Amino acid sequence: MPTAPLALLGHLRPQRGRMTAGVLLGLLGSVMGLAQPLAAKQVMDDMGRGAPAYGPVIVLSVLVAAGGILAGLGHYLLDRSAESVVCTARRRLIDRLLALRVPVVERTEPGDLISRVTSDTALLRQSAPQAVSAAVTGSLITLATVVMMGLLDAVLLGVTLGVIAFVGIAVAAVAPRIGRATRHTQEAVGRMGAALERALGAFRTIKASGAERQEARALHVAAEHARRTGVRAAAWEAVSATLSAVVVQVCFLVVLGVGGARVTSGAIGVSTLVAFLLYLFALAPRIGQLVEGVVQFQIGSAAAARIREVESLDVENPEAENPEAASPEAEGAHRGRDGGPVRAEAGPLPAGVAFRDVCFAYRPGLPRVHHRVSFSIPGGGLTAFVGPSGTGKTTVFSLIERFYDPDAGQVLLDGKDLRQWPLAELRAAIGYVEQDTPVLAGTLRENLTLGAVDATDEELRRALRLVRLDGLTDRLPHGLDTEVGHRGSRLSGGERQRVAIARALLRGPRLLLLDEATSQLDAASEAALRDTITDIAGRITVLAVAHRLSTVTTADRIVVMEAGRVRAVGTHTELLGTDALYRELATTQLLDARPTPSRTALT
Template sequence: MSAAPSVETPRTCPGGHSRTGGDPVGVRSGHRALAAHLHRQRGRMAVGVGLGLAGSVMGLAQPLAAKRVMDGMSRGQPEAWPVVVLSLLVVAGALLVGLGHYVLQWSSESMVYTARRRLTERLLRLRVPVVERTEPGDLIARVTSDTALLRQAVPQAVSAAVTGTLVTAATVVMMGLLDAVLLCVTLAVVAVVGVIVAVVAPRIGRATRHTQESVGQIGAALERVFGAFRTVKASGAERREAAALHRTAEEARRTGVRAAAWEAVSATASAVVVQVSFLVVLGVGGARVTSGAISVSTLVAFLLYLFALAPRIGQLAEGVGQFQVCSAAAVRIEHIERLEVEQLEAEPVREREATHAKAASECGGPPVGVAFHEVCFAYRPGLPRVHHEVTFSVPPRGLTAFVGPSGAGKTTVFSLIERFYEPAAGRVLLDGEDVRRWPLTRLRASIGYVEQDVPVLAGTLRDNLTLGTVEPGDEELARVLRMARLDTLTDRLPHGLDTDVGHRGSRLSGGERQRVAIARALLRRPRLLLLDEATSQLDAANEAALRDTITETALDTTVLVVAHRLSTVTSADRIVVMEAGRVRAVGTHAQLMECDALYGELARTQLLGR
């Protein structure tokens, strides 16, 4: 037996905290963030914009064709072919614009799909500390509602920026060729729109960003409630939680109304300016027709161009607003893309799948030894250290139990082995090699881990049992079901292994969820099995049966158990007693009963110190 004196003054652990990911700093501007998403669809967008531009250019010839018809009528020589050409231009232009709009919509859907695929993959690779300090509901909102806003960027913002700008410029040129005086009058009035848009656009972006943040808070609040749904109901807290949700929804409504108000200002200004410009041009143009400076057909053609210009001005103003909306969403998406993730091996998909298969095939290999050497750790900077120079070693094979009061750092041992966190000082060794040198895929494929809260995912029982493993054979699955005492459960379920277990396994009892988690871990044929209070919710009969299963598994596997029941640890090959983040003593049950007062006290109270 070895023991660490509880009164020993520890050496100061450097850093005093774990290296965890933080919130990103220096997030790129919204325009650059949006441009990164648009760049991936540049080919399709070019085709869509080109088609729309071609259709719009055809529309530029329509006023000239109308002028030709009116000039012929004024000479008493009406011509039919300009009408035919005008009709063909209208039809062809509409078809090209419609086709271009379809291609742009296709591009926008592809952009949203690509963004969601990148984000979901990145979310699943986030480091555990990052997830623990981030609201899950807000992360979900960024993948769902924020990416949906990107859908508006291609057909509206991009089309307005490219097609609207070019066609507007071409329209202005044609109007200048018809009459420079009327063009100057028009531009003087339209310039007002540019000033208003320049002032309003940034406010639209800020209001939209605040709205999306409020939407994310709604998701976070809902996730919080559904994560403890029964507790909320049992506490009679429905009204209180509903009031909190209402406050969050009110904030989203308020910021949404603010964004809508600024968008309305922009749209209204555009509409008013267009109408004013039409009236001014009509008055000035009528005077010029009366003076003989221009013909009636020229005034009609100019007004037709002005009618064509009006929606373009509105499109540009709306496009600027949509660009601000999409930029705000892109900034929030960019935030996720800058969160710290686990560095998995950079491999092509097929090679990665081969690596997973190889790692899975290694399961059932020789058991691994575990050692901690002067490990210091805290969950976040500024928090008290959870581990103070923790040192112990566990040889391959056998059952090792960790006991101690609540907060002693027992579960943290497992988290450090799995590399959910990394120590600030010291080393965690598996087979004599620092776990930081193990590829994560190989490390976690070698470990079976049963968490304290035994999470079960929505889906079928089979989905939960085979989570992250190569599809096992029927014989292997039946063997594990018997070992975990789940065979009687599957026999009475309506669809056997294909029965849906509900949200977070709500259709299973606590003990059944624990057995599912144990079966899942055993199915991996791990070289190292970590069990964190894995039998705490089982009845006496099932606990005894699973205790025998764990003892049998320990004959050819290294098994580490965090336990609070005396019956779980008395047969352990070694027991590690932890207190206040230190290893207090190591030995068998009999040795510790003689030599360690804390263990003796815990044993007398059935190790119920939680």
């Protein structure tokens, strides 16, 4: 992985043309500034001889005005380049974050990732122009100033160079500490963002639990840690700034004393001393600029290194084509303008799913969730997955979506291993409704068309009718364009579930995965949605995880899971007579009124 300075230069490289123009304009402005002390010396010499000084005064005025204008233009170009650098970095980070593999995101704090897109990239904006300007303009103008000072008086130049050398040694010692302190500060800010995101993500739970003070204390600890690291970074920056400021003042006093003695001895004239001091005054901010440039380069490098860490995380490649991959959906569907599936006349062909001896654990060292899970589901119909919590039912869906890959065994869609499918094509064939049915901030239309941007209003209305939400748009003040609030807070739990199902159906999937899709519906809505799912299952394959068995009693097949294994497969009626666990679940939920012996006695 590139070092931090190289990572920063990588971000600046695309803007090298505009930055070069900005640097050149700033350089021209600075060159005109270099000529000003000579013009001032000429004015003093003319006045000392009693000659008119109109010409030199006019030249001096032109130099001041032109130098200021050119320097301002250069500064604008550098700042504009910095904004482009930040925008490009943020776009790359956003693309990278959304392409990350699910396991990577689940083991990383979201707040820390967000801080890298926001605060770390902002440091690039702050450091880029200063670092570039100091590296080029500051260095060249400092060198030119030193040359001009040498032409005026070599002795005074020697005194000045001694002071500059001292500043350089001091800055070289301090700069690495500034970079490390800045990195620690950004990491602390990231941890604070993660803690805040955690609290806001469970805001109602915190309120209901009366845990505001408890969470506030945790956030205060994170904020205090960020403050301490920020103070440490500020202290090293202050040391750097103080060294440059104090040394420049000492330099002025030493030059003034030595120069005064040389004027008294007649070695140089007063006008030469004045011109040298003017160059010294011009040199002081250049030294400060160089010091600040080094500081900003260290800050920018630390930020670029954190950005580079995100860019090195594992990502999916939805567009990658496997030479063995087929396109089974091409027989029954064609692609939309946005790459999503659009139903052909006959509709998409239902997908068949099979697991063959699948073993899986979420991370090395953790217990396995699946132990040689095997089952086969033909295309079409409704298949339900039931069993106690923690038996691996939701994991089945995560493996089908390829959020994870099995540690052993195969997951097949239409007889092909999922790893032989391009991810974009695989997921275009699948509609997935998660257990917590996320609804995004934005309008109802934006939520429904997520992944189906070409859907027409008629298609939206049809999908809403299917999930019994057609009356919702009539009640909303702006219909489909009504804001639903953060995470759908302006919708009920049942409405959020049905919005998620309608969103999945709009994509025209060949396989629909429903993870507890009716858990927040009342009895009437559940019955209506059950009829809808039964109708959908007549045209595509539907897999449903259910704890409420009332939603799946009419399923074509039911897969009973226990302890990460498939225990039994059959219809509701078959399983009541053959599987003790299923019978116990059914009895608990009053689906079987017959007296049932205990599971222990049956097994």
